[in-house]
Amino acid sequence: MPVRDPEAQLPLTPATFHILLALVGEERHGYAIMQEVAERTDGTMKLGPGTLYGSLKRMLEQGLVEESDERADPALDDERRRYYRITRVGLSVARAEARRLEAMVRSARQKKLIGRATA
Amino acid sequence: MTARRAERAYALLLRAYPPAFRASYGREMTLCFRDLMRDARRPGLGFWMAIVADVARTAPTLRVEALRARGNPNERMEGGGMRAMGALAVAIGLLQAVNALIELKGGGTAGWPALVVAIAIVLSVLLVVAGIALLADASSARTLSRIAAVCWLVLVVLVRAVHPWMSIFSTLLAVVFPMALLVYAWTRRSPRTV
Numbered sequence: 001m002p003v004r005d006p007e008a009q010l011p012l013t014p015a016t017f018h019i020l021l022a023l024v025g026e027e028r029h030g031y032a033i034m035q036e037v038a039e040r041t042d043g044t045m046k047l048g049p050g051t052l053y054g055s056l057k058r059m060l061e062q063g064l065v066e067e068s069d070e071r072a073d074p075a076l077d078d079e080r081r082r083y084y085r086i087t088r089v090g091l092s093v094a095r096a097e098a099r100r101l102e103a104m105v106r107s108a109r110q111k112k113l114i115g116r117a118t119a
Numbered sequence: 120m121t122a123r124r125a126e127r128a129y130a131l132l133l134r135a136y137p138p139a140f141r142a143s144y145g146r147e148m149t150l151c152f153r154d155l156m157r158d159a160r161r162p163g164l165g166f167w168m169a170i171v172a173d174v175a176r177t178a179p180t181l182r183v184e185a186l187r188a189r190g191n192p193n194e195r196m197e198g199g200g201m202r203a204m205g206a207l208a209v210a211i212g213l214l215q216a217v218n219a220l221i222e223l224k225g226g227g228t229a230g231w232p233a234l235v236v237a238i239a240i241v242l243s244v245l246l247v248v249a250g251i252a253l254l255a256d257a258s259s260a261r262t263l264s265r266i267a268a269v270c271w272l273v274l275v276v277l278v279r280a281v282h283p284w285m286s287i288f289s290t291l292l293a294v295v296f297p298m299a300l301l302v303y304a305w306t307r308r309s310p311r312t313v
Contacts, residue, residue: 030147031154048173049148049155050136054181057140076154082147 006092009062010100015047015055020064020086020094027068029081030056056084064090125156132171135178137185189305201253204303205260208250208267211296216243235277242270249300264304268297 012020022028022036034047047055059065068083086094108114129152133145152170159166219239249267252260275293 031151034151034155046169048169048177049151050173050177052151053140053144053148054177057144057181079150081150 006089006096009064009093010097012093012097013055014045015051016059016064017094017097018045018047019052019055019059020090020097023065023084023086024091024094027083027085029073029083031076031081032073033084059090062089063087064093122153122156125162126153129170132174135174135182137182139185140181200303201256201260204264204300205250205253207296208246208253208264208300210250211292212243212246212250215246216240219243235274238274238277242267242274245270261304264300268300268304271297271300 018037018040019033021040022033028036030049030052034049034052038046056065060067064087065084066087068085070080070082072078072080105114109116126149129149133141133148136145155166155170156162216239219236223233223236223240245263245267249260249263252263257263272294275297278293
């Protein structure tokens with residue numbers, strides 16, 4: 001069922017949040033999402049195919065992402081791949097999650113658990 | 120292990136996922152696996168352990184989700200036999216209702232048997248309603264079919280208790296049909312996955 005209230009979806013699982021981040025501003029196919037997540041997290045988070053497509057299935061049901069079309073990725077091979085893009089609802093949910101995480105980091109800083117972020 | 124063998128092994132692992140999920144994402148997952156294999160260059164034990172762990176972590180959850188979806192009473196049923204099953208339910212329900220009415224009118228019942236006949240009439244109506252729901256492809260068809268079939272089976276036990284002379288044909292019809300309806304209601308459903 002599509003999401004109405006973005007706040008009601010929080011907290012997101014790390015996999016869901018990273019997939020949404022990977023799709024912000026760009027359509028990607030499954031493997032490209034996996035690569036983007038691994039690069040963004042310096043390899044600390046590696047999504048397996050089961051985690052990726054299990055998450056995508058739920059995200060499609062909730063209307064956070066949508067399928068765009070099937071086309072080949074010239075960088076890989078001639079196989080046609082399904083591309084995914086973030087929806088407006090997905091963007092709202094990702095923003096809400098980012099704000100939630102930001103507030104948590106702020107709290108951790110106040111407690112001096114972590115230092116100030118360096119530019 | 121060659122790439123082809125590895126893909127075959129991965130296809131076996133994919134069988135841990137629910138069929139509807141496999142149908143939707145199996146090909147894409149295999150493509151991802153192929154890409155992972157290519158980028159790993161020499162996929163060793165660590166690679167396979169990560170792949171197996173990924174399947175072991177996600178397949179049970181998706182199986183549970185698929186089972187829950189199957190239990191969703193608002194889910195529509197599908198399948199070529201739906202109309203036939205609906206028509207049979209209506210026919211058997213009407214037949215049983217007429218039979219029970221004749222028996223009630225005949226006055227050959229007293230005490231418990233009269234109550235059983237009255238219950239039989241109510242259940243016949245329920246079976247007819249379930250049959251009509253199946254014929255109309257209503258969202259409540261699955262729930263109604265299950266309720267009608269279970270109630271029907273309970274009635275058969277009751278009838279057998281007070282009418283031990285019930286014919287084998289009648290007993291078979293009264294047991295086999297609701298069982299078939301139950302199995303049908305459990306197995307025939309539209310996939311919820313997009």
